[in-house]
Amino acid sequence: EVQLVESGGGLVQPGESLRLSCAASGFTFSSYAMSWFREAPGKEREGIACIVNHDGSSYSADSLKGRFTISKDNAKSTVYLQMNSLKPEDTAVYYCSAEPSYGSSYCDHRYGMDYWGNGTLVTVAS
DSSP: OOEEEEEOOEEEOTTOOEEEEEEEESSOGGGEEEEEEEEOTTSOOEEEEEEETTTOOEEEOGGGTTTEEEEEEGGGTEEEEEEOSOOGGGOEEEEEEEEEOTTOSOOOTTSOOSEEOOOEEEEEOO
C-alpha cells in the first residue's frame, strides 16, 4: 500500500524558513516522481515543484523559484520542500503526491499524481 506522510508544518513568522518532509512507503522510491502542492483557503490547489527520484530532475513553478526548493533522499525514501523567506500568502495545507516515473526524467509540477498524502498545515503570521 502506497503511503505518503507529510510533516514539518507549523506556525512561523514572515521571513522565516521551514522544511517539509514527505516520507514514502509501499513502493520503490527510485521508480517514482513526486510533487508538492498547496491549497490555501478559498483558493485552487497550486503545484509547487516535482522531482524525479531516479535522477533528481526537478521542475518548479516560476513564481516560487528562488524561495522554494524540492529535494530528495533516496536512502530515506523522503522528499523535502525547503521554504525560505516565507510570506503570509504562503499559508496553506501542503501536500505531497507521487506516481511512477516509468524511466522518464520529466515530471509536470502543475498536475496531481496518482497518490496523495494527508497534508501538513503551514501558517505564516506575525
